[in-house]
Amino acid sequence: MGKEQFREADKALKVVGVKFAPGDCEFMRQTAHVPVFNNKLYEDVGGKLQPAAYGPLDPKMGVSTKTGLCATCGLGLTDCVGHFGYFDLDVPVFHIGFFKLTIQLLQCICKNCSSILLTAEQHRVFSRQVMNPNIDYLHRKALHKRIVAACKKGSTCQQCGMKNGTVKKAVGTVLKIAFASPVPADELGKYATMFTVNQEVGEHVRKMKFTLLNPLFVQKLFANIKEADIPVLMVRSGEEKHPNDLLLTRMPVPPVCIRPSVVSEVKSGTTEDDVTMKLMEIMLTNDVLKKHKRDGAPSKTLFETWEHLQIQCALYINSEMSGLPADMQPKKAMRAFTQRLKGKQGRFRGNLCGKRVDFSGRTVISPDPNLRIDQVGVPIHVAMTLTFPEIVNKSNIEKMRQLVINGSDIHPGANYLVDKKTGNKKLLKYGKREELAKNLRYGDTVERHLDDNDVVLFNRQPSLHKISIMSHRAKVMPGRTFRFNECACTPYNADFDGDEMNLHLPQTYEAKAEASELMNVKNNLITPRSGEPLVAAIQDFITGGYLLTHKDTFLPRAEVYRFAAALIDASAKKQTKIRIPPPAILRPVELWTGKQLIELIIRPDKGSQVSLNLTTKNKSYSGNLEFCNKDSYVIIRNSVLLAGCLDKSLLGSSSKVNIFYMLMRDYGEDAAVDAMWRLARMAPVFLSNRGFSIGIGDVRPSEKLLQEKGQLVDKGYEQCAQFIKELEEGKLKAQPGCTEEETLEAIILRELSTIRDHAGQVCLRNLSKYNAPLTMAVCGSKGSFINISQMIACVGQQAISGHRPPDGFEERSLPHFERKKKTPEAKGFVANSFYSGLTPTEFFFHTMGGREGLVDTAVKTAETGYMQRRLVKCLEVIQLLIYIYIIKLFRISVLLMMELFGLPDGLDPSMMEAKDGSVVDFAHVLVHAKNIQTKKDKPIPVINSMSFENRVDKQFHETEQKLEKQFWCKNWKRTNHLLAWISWLTKPTASKFPYSCVTIKSQEAITRAQGTGSWVRLLATSIG
Incomplete structure (x- = not known):
C-alpha cells in the first residue's frame, strides 16, 4: 500500500519544537528499564550461549534479531522500539x-x-x-x-x-x-x-x-x-x-536494537557493535577502579585507572578525539554517537536530508526527439515494478478489475490488492485473480503499474538548482533506458555519454497535483536566475534549423510532405490538418524554400491563432538590416519567416529573442513546447535526408592556408627573437611593477596568443561555407572558431596558471632544450595543428595544459559543491528570519507585508520580458499589436490628421518615458498605467492617453495581471 500523506489529527498534540538539555541522574534512572552491572555479554545456559542478564545485551532492553522477543514489552524487532538501561560510575568524569x-x-x-x-x-x-x-x-x-x-x-x-x-x-x-x-x-x-x-x-x-x-x-x-x-x-x-x-x-545504556549483534553464518559467534564493545570496556574499567579503591591501591594506580575511565567515556561519545596518548589510542577506528550523527554519511545529511527511497528507479538515459518535451520514456521493466495506489471508485472499477486480472506479469497490470476493511495485502502474482477482481469493492486499493501519462519526477544529480528535478509525463516503452527529448537537457545539465538519472513516482493524488502544477517542465521553461529560457533547442536541432533556413535551401514537394508528415502526432486523440504553404517557385518545377517550413514549426494547423511577430539580429549579423550579406537579420511576421537564418540566438537557450520564448510570452507554454517538439521532429528528418557529418576532409588545410599560417608563425617568431635580443642587450623597457624578465614573458605571451587568433581568421577565410565544423561554430550548435583553428592551423601557446610553462628542469622547461632558452618552441608554443600532428616536445607542453585543466575541473567541482552547501545553509537561516519578519509585519499592516514579496525592487526575474531587464518589452508588444491588427484587416482610423501608426509610435515613447521617470518604483502603480495604456491602444479613439481616467484599484490590477500571465498575452487577447 502506498504511503499515506501526513495529516494533522489533533491541533493540541502538534509538535512545536525540540529542546536539548543535559539529562540528570534521576532522569536516566526513571527512563531506564533495567540497571546494568554485569560486564559479560553472554553466559552459558544449559550448553547454549544466551545474552547475559543485567549485561549490555540483556533482552529487557530489546532485541536485535528477527526471531527474538523483548523481555520488557514482549514485541518483536519490527514493533519494539527498545528500552534504555543504566549503570553507575564509581567516580564522576567530565562529559566531552x-x-x-x-x-x-x-x-x-x-x-x-x-x-x-x-x-x-x-x-x-x-x-x-x-x-x-x-x-x-x-x-x-x-x-x-x-x-x-x-x-x-x-x-x-x-x-x-x-x-x-x-x-x-x-x-x-x-x-x-x-x-x-x-x-x-x-x-x-x-x-x-x-x-x-x-x-x-x-x-x-x-x-x-x-x-x-x-x-x-x-x-x-x-x-x-x-x-x-x-x-x-x-x-x-x-x-x-x-x-x-x-x-x-x-551512564545511559542505549537499546539493543540501535547496536545490533551480527550473527555470523560462516563461523560460530557474533560480531558486536562498536557501542556495545565500548560499553563493556567502560564497565570493566569501572570495576577495576572499584577493586583498587576497595583494596587500597597506590594513588598513582588509582589516578591512572580514573584517567583511563575518563578517556573511555569520552570515546564512547566521540571516537575522533585528538591528543590521546599512544597507549590509549583505539586499536581500530570505531563509530561513536558523534560519528553516527555528523558528516555526509550521518543521520542528518545521510538519512534525513537525503536518503534512499521506495518507488524510485535509476538507469542510463538516452535521447529520443520523438517524445514530447514534457515526456519521459520509461522501460517496461521499471513500469511493472513502480506502482501507484489507486483507490477503487465508481468511475474506475472496471479498469481496476482488468488490471487485477492482468496481475503483475502483464503490463498494464497490478502487483498488490489491499482490502479496505481488513487492510490485508494480497500479492497478485499468484492466486485466483479473476475471483479477486469479481469481489473488488469501492474503497479497496489496487497498487497498479506505472502507466502512460502518469506524473513522475525526473532528477539528475548533482541537484544544483530547483530545475534539476522536474515532473514529466511517463511514456512506457521497450528497452532498458530512460528516454527524453534533448531540449530538456540544459536544466539537468545532462548528456548521453553514460549519465544516469532518477525517476520517482508520487504516491498520493495531492503529490501528483502539486508536481504537475509546480514542477512540470512546461511551467519551468524560464530560469528564475535571469528570466531567460533554459528548455530550448540544442545541437542537432539548431544545426538543422540553421541549414533549413539558408537562402539556397530548396525542397521539392515530396520532401516537404515528408517533413510535414514528421509533425503528425500518432498518439494525439484528435488529428489536425497540416496546411502546406504555396510553393515559392512554380516553374519549371515546384520548389519550397526552407524558410517556408518554419511556419509549419510555429503554426502548422490552419485554424491555429498563433501569430508570432519578431524582428532581431542573429549571431552573425554584420550590418545593413535585412540586406545583411550573411542573411543574419531575422524578420518573422504572423508566423512566416521573411528573412534571416535561425541560429542559436533564435532557437537555443539563454536568449530572450528566442522564438520559443516569444511564443511562450505571447501564447503560453503549450504553444512554446509544441513548437519545440515540432522542430525536434523536423530537424533530424531534414539532416538525415540532407546528410551532415564531419570527416578528416573537413579539417584538411589547403596549400594557401598552410602558406599564410607559415608566414604568421615566422613573423611571430621573429618578433619574439627581437624581444629576447633586446633583453640580452639591456634595451627592453620594464613595465610598471615588473622586472625585465617578467616584462619579456608578458610581451611574448601576448604576441604568441595573437598568432592562434590570426590563424583562426585565416581558416575562416579559406574554408568552404559547407564545412561542417564551420557550420556548427557559426550557428552556435557546438564548438567555436578556436577549435577549428586548433584542428586545422595551429594549436597555439600552452598556458599554465596564465603564464608560459615554468622551468621544470634546471633553467629549462624540458630537457630537450638548451639552458636559459626563451624561444617560443622552448616555452610551450605548439605551431602544429591536430591535423598535422604534434612533435614530442609539443605533446609534452600540450599535456601540461591538459593536466592543469583536469585538476582545475576536479578542484572547482569540490569547492563549488561545498560553497553551495554553505550558501544553502546560510539562506535557510535568512529564509527563517524573513518568515519571522513577515509574521511580525503582518500583525502591523497587511500593506507593509505585501512590499516584502519579491526582490528588493519588487520584480521577479522570470517575468522580466525585455533583454535590458525591463518588465515589458514595449517594442515587441507594439510590433505584435500592429501586425495582428493588419492581419485581421481592421480599419486603421485617422485621428487629428495623424495616422494611427504614427500616433501609437509617438504615444508609446511618451508613455515609456513617463513610466520610467514617475512610476517605476511601485509595482501596483506600474500595473495600473500599463493596463490603461493597453486599453487605449486597443481603443485608439480617445483624444489623449487616459492618465486621469485610471480608476482601477491596485488589488484588482494585480489580480488581472496575474490572471493573464503575460502582458503580451493580455494585449493580444484584448485586440483579438
Missing part, C-alpha cells in the same frame, strides 16, 4: 560534550566558596536580562559570552576574598582542567615537616603555578553553587538544569 561549558562555569565561580565572581550590581543587571522570556538563542549565546567575560575580569571573590587565577584546558593533556593557583607564602608553613624530609618536594611546591582540577573537586564546587546564581551561570532557557548535570556519574 559539556567540557567547554564546564571550564566556562569554573571561570565564573570562586574555587573556594563557589560564589559567582560578579559584583552585586552586575549580578542584578544580568539576572534581569536572563529572565527575559522573549530572548532568542543568538541573543542568549551573546549574553552568556558577556557574563563569562565579566566574571574573568572580577578575579577577587566578593564573598570570601580569595584571589582566583585563570582556569583553562591543560595543555598537552586530554580532558584535564588547569587552575593557576600558586601556594601562598603564608601557607608554606603547613608543609614544613615534609620539606625537611624531602628537599626536592619543597622546591617543586614553591615553583608550582598550576593545579589540576579533578572531576570530584569540580563536582563539590558545583554542588555548593547558590540557587540564585544558577540561572545567571547557565543562562536560563526554559527548564533550568543544575551544573552538576554537566558531569557524568551515571
Whole structure:
C-alpha cells in the first residue's frame, strides 16, 4: 500500500519544537528499564550461549534479531522500539560534550566558596536580562559570552576574598582542567615537616603555578553553587538544569536494537557493535577502579585507572578525539554517537536530508526527439515494478478489475490488492485473480503499474538548482533506458555519454497535483536566475534549423510532405490538418524554400491563432538590416519567416529573442513546447535526408592556408627573437611593477596568443561555407572558431596558471632544450595543428595544459559543491528570519507585508520580458499589436490628421518615458498605467492617453495581471 500523506489529527498534540538539555541522574534512572552491572555479554545456559542478564545485551532492553522477543514489552524487532538501561560510575568524569561549558562555569565561580565572581550590581543587571522570556538563542549565546567575560575580569571573590587565577584546558593533556593557583607564602608553613624530609618536594611546591582540577573537586564546587546564581551561570532557557548535570556519574545504556549483534553464518559467534564493545570496556574499567579503591591501591594506580575511565567515556561519545596518548589510542577506528550523527554519511545529511527511497528507479538515459518535451520514456521493466495506489471508485472499477486480472506479469497490470476493511495485502502474482477482481469493492486499493501519462519526477544529480528535478509525463516503452527529448537537457545539465538519472513516482493524488502544477517542465521553461529560457533547442536541432533556413535551401514537394508528415502526432486523440504553404517557385518545377517550413514549426494547423511577430539580429549579423550579406537579420511576421537564418540566438537557450520564448510570452507554454517538439521532429528528418557529418576532409588545410599560417608563425617568431635580443642587450623597457624578465614573458605571451587568433581568421577565410565544423561554430550548435583553428592551423601557446610553462628542469622547461632558452618552441608554443600532428616536445607542453585543466575541473567541482552547501545553509537561516519578519509585519499592516514579496525592487526575474531587464518589452508588444491588427484587416482610423501608426509610435515613447521617470518604483502603480495604456491602444479613439481616467484599484490590477500571465498575452487577447 502506498504511503499515506501526513495529516494533522489533533491541533493540541502538534509538535512545536525540540529542546536539548543535559539529562540528570534521576532522569536516566526513571527512563531506564533495567540497571546494568554485569560486564559479560553472554553466559552459558544449559550448553547454549544466551545474552547475559543485567549485561549490555540483556533482552529487557530489546532485541536485535528477527526471531527474538523483548523481555520488557514482549514485541518483536519490527514493533519494539527498545528500552534504555543504566549503570553507575564509581567516580564522576567530565562529559566531552559539556567540557567547554564546564571550564566556562569554573571561570565564573570562586574555587573556594563557589560564589559567582560578579559584583552585586552586575549580578542584578544580568539576572534581569536572563529572565527575559522573549530572548532568542543568538541573543542568549551573546549574553552568556558577556557574563563569562565579566566574571574573568572580577578575579577577587566578593564573598570570601580569595584571589582566583585563570582556569583553562591543560595543555598537552586530554580532558584535564588547569587552575593557576600558586601556594601562598603564608601557607608554606603547613608543609614544613615534609620539606625537611624531602628537599626536592619543597622546591617543586614553591615553583608550582598550576593545579589540576579533578572531576570530584569540580563536582563539590558545583554542588555548593547558590540557587540564585544558577540561572545567571547557565543562562536560563526554559527548564533550568543544575551544573552538576554537566558531569557524568551515571551512564545511559542505549537499546539493543540501535547496536545490533551480527550473527555470523560462516563461523560460530557474533560480531558486536562498536557501542556495545565500548560499553563493556567502560564497565570493566569501572570495576577495576572499584577493586583498587576497595583494596587500597597506590594513588598513582588509582589516578591512572580514573584517567583511563575518563578517556573511555569520552570515546564512547566521540571516537575522533585528538591528543590521546599512544597507549590509549583505539586499536581500530570505531563509530561513536558523534560519528553516527555528523558528516555526509550521518543521520542528518545521510538519512534525513537525503536518503534512499521506495518507488524510485535509476538507469542510463538516452535521447529520443520523438517524445514530447514534457515526456519521459520509461522501460517496461521499471513500469511493472513502480506502482501507484489507486483507490477503487465508481468511475474506475472496471479498469481496476482488468488490471487485477492482468496481475503483475502483464503490463498494464497490478502487483498488490489491499482490502479496505481488513487492510490485508494480497500479492497478485499468484492466486485466483479473476475471483479477486469479481469481489473488488469501492474503497479497496489496487497498487497498479506505472502507466502512460502518469506524473513522475525526473532528477539528475548533482541537484544544483530547483530545475534539476522536474515532473514529466511517463511514456512506457521497450528497452532498458530512460528516454527524453534533448531540449530538456540544459536544466539537468545532462548528456548521453553514460549519465544516469532518477525517476520517482508520487504516491498520493495531492503529490501528483502539486508536481504537475509546480514542477512540470512546461511551467519551468524560464530560469528564475535571469528570466531567460533554459528548455530550448540544442545541437542537432539548431544545426538543422540553421541549414533549413539558408537562402539556397530548396525542397521539392515530396520532401516537404515528408517533413510535414514528421509533425503528425500518432498518439494525439484528435488529428489536425497540416496546411502546406504555396510553393515559392512554380516553374519549371515546384520548389519550397526552407524558410517556408518554419511556419509549419510555429503554426502548422490552419485554424491555429498563433501569430508570432519578431524582428532581431542573429549571431552573425554584420550590418545593413535585412540586406545583411550573411542573411543574419531575422524578420518573422504572423508566423512566416521573411528573412534571416535561425541560429542559436533564435532557437537555443539563454536568449530572450528566442522564438520559443516569444511564443511562450505571447501564447503560453503549450504553444512554446509544441513548437519545440515540432522542430525536434523536423530537424533530424531534414539532416538525415540532407546528410551532415564531419570527416578528416573537413579539417584538411589547403596549400594557401598552410602558406599564410607559415608566414604568421615566422613573423611571430621573429618578433619574439627581437624581444629576447633586446633583453640580452639591456634595451627592453620594464613595465610598471615588473622586472625585465617578467616584462619579456608578458610581451611574448601576448604576441604568441595573437598568432592562434590570426590563424583562426585565416581558416575562416579559406574554408568552404559547407564545412561542417564551420557550420556548427557559426550557428552556435557546438564548438567555436578556436577549435577549428586548433584542428586545422595551429594549436597555439600552452598556458599554465596564465603564464608560459615554468622551468621544470634546471633553467629549462624540458630537457630537450638548451639552458636559459626563451624561444617560443622552448616555452610551450605548439605551431602544429591536430591535423598535422604534434612533435614530442609539443605533446609534452600540450599535456601540461591538459593536466592543469583536469585538476582545475576536479578542484572547482569540490569547492563549488561545498560553497553551495554553505550558501544553502546560510539562506535557510535568512529564509527563517524573513518568515519571522513577515509574521511580525503582518500583525502591523497587511500593506507593509505585501512590499516584502519579491526582490528588493519588487520584480521577479522570470517575468522580466525585455533583454535590458525591463518588465515589458514595449517594442515587441507594439510590433505584435500592429501586425495582428493588419492581419485581421481592421480599419486603421485617422485621428487629428495623424495616422494611427504614427500616433501609437509617438504615444508609446511618451508613455515609456513617463513610466520610467514617475512610476517605476511601485509595482501596483506600474500595473495600473500599463493596463490603461493597453486599453487605449486597443481603443485608439480617445483624444489623449487616459492618465486621469485610471480608476482601477491596485488589488484588482494585480489580480488581472496575474490572471493573464503575460502582458503580451493580455494585449493580444484584448485586440483579438
